[in-house]
Amino acid sequence: MPRITIVFAAAALGIAGPAAAQEPMNWQAVAGEALGTLQAYIRIDTSNPPGNVGPAVDLLAGVLKREGIAFERFESAPGRSILMARLKGSGKAKPILLLHHTDVVPADASRWKRDPFGGEVADGAVWGRGAMDMKGIGVAHLYAFIALKRQNVPLDRDVIFMAVPDEEIGGELGAVWMRENHYDKFEPEYILDEGGFGSRDLFSPGKLVFGISVAEKKILWLELMAEGIAGHGSQPHDQNPNDRLVRALARLLAEPMPPSNVEVLETMKERVGELAPNKFNNAIQHSTISLTSLRSGVGEPPKVNVIPSIATATLDCRVLPGTTKEEWLALVARRLGDPEIRIEVTYESEDPVVTTQDSTLYRALEAAVTRKHPDAIVTPMIVPFGTDANGFRPHGVKSYGFFPAVLPATALGSMHGDAEFIPVDALAPAIEIFFEALRATASAPSR
Ligand SMILES: [Zn+2]
Incomplete structure (x- = not known):
């Protein structure tokens, strides 16, 4: 019924186009798929050291293959696999890169109440090393990317999904290696990476604040x-x-x-x-x-x-x-x-460069967040820790660190700790907001 209504309304307004005929996304169903992938991803131990991420890249590559999305694979060193997948645009503008790291910091299982590599779902959360930092975010990138493909969104620029190793030990064999060896293959205008997030209690209790990271220390x-x-x-x-x-x-x-x-x-x-x-x-x-x-x-x-x-x-x-x-x-x-x-x-680390908030992607993220959460305050922020995105800012790339979900302070504090988790209900809105912001920034005006 919703589908018929939308097609009919679009036809009545005389705005028929490829996007108008698409089935609306069922974000809960997409989040269900993402949850399964995240559990499988956490179950692959990518602790760094030693930092062997090959099987994790196999998993992500398998998902892309089922969707019919082409990808390339690189090895910066044995076990240091890098995955790069692309939705082709017309080339009118430079790409948007969705960047996440596949490695995690080690976990001392004796300090954990649950298996750190169990991917268990309990108490409304997915538990395990990497749930927040940053396999959960990577999976949200992946399914927003897949949604663009499933919706056949016409693109004015490539949207690239990239999974890199080695972030937790400086990125030399991951993001840095790709920048130094294969930059011509992706050369982005924008990067979305980890950093900012939404919270009702961490920034200012009682206010829903979404911080988009534009710089690091x-x-x-x-x-x-x-x-x-x-x-x-x-x-x-x-x-x-x-x-x-x-x-x-x-x-x-x-x-x-x-x-x-x-x-x-x-x-x-x-x-x-x-x-x-x-x-x-x-x-x-x-x-x-x-x-x-x-x-x-x-x-x-x-x-x-x-x-x-x-x-x-x-x-x-x-x-x-x-x-x-x-x-x-x-x-x-x-x-x-x-x-x-x-x-x-x-x-x-490199001298920090601040990315402007005066950009199409920043505005698209802000708009997608406020559409979903009308009471939200969206603000640029600085993150206290380092991420892969920072190394691209001196090259003129507009890099934002952002996971568009409302997270409790306890989840944020669980990164690198011995009870790391991500709330299950963070996935659907995050994927939807990523999708909307990507569509607004990358889609070609079709009429
Ligand atoms: Zn991280």
Whole structure:
């Protein structure tokens, strides 16, 4: 009955076209298929290390094959399979890339109440490593992509589905490898990846907020080293590197982080109001430092009566866009207040680039969200962690991190934890919103 009505109405308005004759999608049915695929996907252990994702790519390739969608497969190294599938457009505009990673962080099964690779459905959720980060999102990409094919949506640009390994250890054999070796095969205008989401409790309790990530923080990993003079624990002296390091760290961590002046955060506050005080909102509004290790002592286990000659600490610094590496290192050195402590950069990510929200895809995502959730506030945001999308921003790609589902803070907090889950009812609206935003951004005006 709905089908007849729609065709009749379209004919009456004189707007017959290929899209008008399509059966409307039954999103619940599509989400049911997606749920089955997600369970199977979680059951394939893609823990990284070792990061073998071949069987996961077999699974995704099997789904595409059944839909009659062509794909290519690449191997950046043994077990590091990459899948790329394409819905061909007229080529009038550059592609949209749906990008997700197939690898997951390892799970310590003894800490889990459920099998981390069981894909169990219970209490309205799918449980397992990768449910949120990010097999659930990848499956939502896949079924939105499939829906475009099933609906025969005419496209002005290619829509590309890509599944890459190795994100959890930096992406060298995944997204980075594809960019360096096969960029000519996809060269997107837009990327959709992980990052933002909808929440009723995390950003501002009582408000439904959807954050679309437009930028990330710069990762700077530092190693601090204090040197001193070894000696007998019975006779303390003023050249103990432990004392020196601990005092300097106390100075470093005591000062609050400076307020940010990032435009995205200003926009976010204008739209949402004050953000709830929690660790996530703190991390998106400030540059942060986590003291992640302290190493010292002589012998294993360290001798209690020996003053060592060296003490080290590692700092995981996440720096907001707008602060350079040099500025940050100067801030750390000043706060440590001890020029004798050596600071070494052991890893840094690329300088963050902010993607504009003034784009067709951003507006399409915003419109699709508000159609489904009229009470929603949609805002650009920064994510506190790194994703594959960041490496494409310096190449001029407009990259958005977004999973358009309303998620409880507990689900978001479960990423990398020992009870990772995604609510089952997140899938249908997410797939539908992805589909609508893709159709609005990629479809050719057929009349
Ligand atoms: Zn991830």
